[in-house]
Amino acid sequence: MAALIKDILKLHAASQDVVVRGWVRTKRELKNLTFIEVNDGSSLTGIQCTFDHPQADLSTGASVEVHGKLVPSPAKGQAVELAAQSVTVIGKADPESYPLQKKRHSFEFLREIAHLRARTTTFGAVARVRSRLAFAVHEFFHQNGFQYVHTPIITASDAEGAGALFQVTTLNPEEIARSGTAPDYQRDFFGKKSFLTVSGQLEAETYATALSRVYTFGPTFRAENSNTTRHLAEFWMIEPELAFADLNDLMRLTEDFLKFLLNTVLSDCEADLHFFDTHIEKGILASLKAVLDSHFTHIPYTEALIELEKAAADTFEFKPVWGCDLQTEHERFLTEKVAGGPVILSDYPKEIKAFYMKLNPDGKTVRAMDLLVPRLGEIIGGSQREDDLAVLEGRMRELGMNLHEYRWYLDLRRYGSVPHAGFGMGFERLVQYVTGMANIRDVIPYPRAVGQADF
Numbered sequence: 001m002a003a004l005i006k007d008i009l010k011l012h013a014a015s016q017d018v019v020v021r022g023w024v025r026t027k028r029e030l031k032n033l034t035f036i037e038v039n040d041g042s043s044l045t046g047i048q049c050t051f052d053h054p055q056a057d058l059s060t061g062a063s064v065e066v067h068g069k070l071v072p073s074p075a076k077g078q079a080v081e082l083a084a085q086s087v088t089v090i091g092k093a094d095p096e097s098y099p100l101q102k103k104r105h106s107f108e109f110l111r112e113i114a115h116l117r118a119r120t121t122t123f124g125a126v127a128r129v130r131s132r133l134a135f136a137v138h139e140f141f142h143q144n145g146f147q148y149v150h151t152p153i154i155t156a157s158d159a160e161g162a163g164a165l166f167q168v169t170t171l172n173p174e175e176i177a178r179s180g181t182a183p184d185y186q187r188d189f190f191g192k193k194s195f196l197t198v199s200g201q202l203e204a205e206t207y208a209t210a211l212s213r214v215y216t217f218g219p220t221f222r223a224e225n226s227n228t229t230r231h232l233a234e235f236w237m238i239e240p241e242l243a244f245a246d247l248n249d250l251m252r253l254t255e256d257f258l259k260f261l262l263n264t265v266l267s268d269c270e271a272d273l274h275f276f277d278t279h280i281e282k283g284i285l286a287s288l289k290a291v292l293d294s295h296f297t298h299i300p301y302t303e304a305l306i307e308l309e310k311a312a313a314d315t316f317e318f319k320p321v322w323g324c325d326l327q328t329e330h331e332r333f334l335t336e337k338v339a340g341g342p343v344i345l346s347d348y349p350k351e352i353k354a355f356y357m358k359l360n361p362d363g364k365t366v367r368a369m370d371l372l373v374p375r376l377g378e379i380i381g382g383s384q385r386e387d388d389l390a391v392l393e394g395r396m397r398e399l400g401m402n403l404h405e406y407r408w409y410l411d412l413r414r415y416g417s418v419p420h421a422g423f424g425m426g427f428e429r430l431v432q433y434v435t436g437m438a439n440i441r442d443v444i445p446y447p448r449a450v451g452q453a454d455f
Contacts, residue, residue, distance in 0.1 A: 002065075006043035013072040013080040020047060020066045020082055023119060024093075026102050027060060036087075038064060041124050044271040048075060051084035060101055061093030061119075107442050114446055114455050122280070125272040126443055129265060130431050136264040137217055137238055137427075140257055146213040146240060151200030153219065156192055157406065164224045165195040166233075196221035201239050201422060202356075202409055205385060208241035208420055209412050215240035217427070227450045229439040232428060234448035241422035247358075247367045247384040250421040251344050254371050254380050255296045257425075258342075262292045265434055273434075281436025287375060288434065290341065297339040300347045301365070304330075307338050325352045331370075331377035343372045355395050357383040369423075376433045382423025389413035 002019040011018075022040030029035075032052055039046030049066045058064070065088045073081035095101070099113055100120060110117040117123045138148065154168050170189040185193050200216040207214045220237045240257075242249060266273065266288060277285040299307075308320035308330055318327045326345075334343050347360060348368040357366035367384035386392040392413055396403055403410065431443040441447035446455045 004042040005040045005047050011070055013070050016070045018070050024060050024062050024064060044125055044275055048081040049084045051087060055087055057089040057092050059093055059095040061098040062089050063091040064089055125275050126435055129269050129272050129435055132265055132268050133261060136261050140260045141215045146215045147211045149204055149207045149214045149216050151203040151216045153197055154194055155197045156194050157202055164222045166221050166223045168194045198222055204239055204241040208243045212243045225450055232440055232447055232449055236427035238425040238427055243418050243420045245421045246419050250382055251369055254423055259292055262288050276435045284436040291373060294341040296342040296344050298344050301345055304334055304345055323349045328377040331372045335372050335374045345370045355399050356385050358386045359391055379429055380423050380425045384421040387413060387417045387419050
């Protein structure tokens with residue numbers, strides 16, 4: 001195999017013979033010299049190749065194989081270039097129709113050609129950062145004794161209780177419509193109503209109560225009719241679960257986890273992050289380093305509301321009152337104005353949190369926590385889980401849930417129940433935070449949203 005361009009660029013120019021394979025980013029001709037930049041996606045920058053003979057099929061977007069000698073480069077910003085001896089066009093790209101010519105394209109336009117946008121500088125950088133972060137997730141949990149569990153994509157349980165579910169069925173909707181009767185789900189493939197999962201948490205809890213520390217990292221789905229820059233219908237979730245752990249253990253894990261990810265990406269994706277700092281969101285490097293160097297502030301929800309209520313009346317679009325679910329503007333105010341850094345909020349009102357969260361002695365709040373970071377707001381949400389069978393059953397009845405459908409989940413409290421806790425992190429929100437990309441649809445290869453399921 002030919003070496004990757006990222007490795008070739010690290011070599012010392014000593015007239016070494018090398019082979020470069022990739023796609024032409026730019027081409028220019030000067031007298032009897034032709035210059036092309038070839039990029040194979042392995043690094044932010046490509047390598048300049050020069051040759052002294054014309055090539056009719058050589059144009060932006062074409063795939064090429066270039067043989068030549070590595071020599072010092074007189075151009076700024078690069079130590080070496082390739083003095084080409086031969087260039088072979090592997091796949092042509094018609095310059096009249098190829099949509100990625102040398103000019104700035106809007107992100108909206110690039111979403112329409114998502115199958116080609118990874119060839120651009122911005123989306124190549126997003127892809128590399130996303131890849132490194134995904135690997136870092138596995139590295140962190142492996143180093144801390146967690147087992148990786150693959151939880152089901154198809155489920156009959158709604159972990160969040162929100163009801164925004166994509167139904168999975170093999171029943172013929174046209175036949176049901178013609179019959180005029182309600183569908184008989186006993187005749188369906190799974191014999192009951194089934195859905196794409198919104199979370200792997202409940203199933204991860206079952207393995208945590210056997211293996212002590214587990215995590216799941218996979219696709220999840222929400223059928224929310226939301227057409228914003230912050231929502232996707234299909235996204236990836238990171239969900240660790242720890243047995244024999246309380247909320248304090250979880251908060252320590254949360255801080256260690258985020259700092260590990262940031263340290264990794266700052267160390268291993270330096271060029272890509274400098275690109276984002278220069279071209280996407282200025283100051284993002286300093287912002288990430290500040291989080292890495294900070295101690296996270298812990299604030300109970302009730303105290304946070306007091307701080308928010310002190311703010312001027314015109315500070316917020318949504319007035320903060322005890323019992324409300326905090327808006328992004330509130331979260332950013334707490335991180336940027338009150339704490340001057342990351343905040344872990346805890347002990348939320350039970351009415352705005354899920355059924356499985358452990359009830360505090362006051363009967364009004366639960367052992368929940370959210371990690372808030374400057375610029376973004378919430379990036380991680382979690383809780384200590386309710387491990388008392390009677391309390392959990394009471395909470396579920398209070399919410400009108402069918403206990404029989406969750407009998408397997410309740411068994412965890414019947415047989416060897418232990419204190420346990422876990423959190424969820426939307427992976428795309430993490431990538432957004434690290435890159436500064438404004439729209440969440442630009443940090444996943446093929447976004448799925450309302451009315452959008454192309455490619």
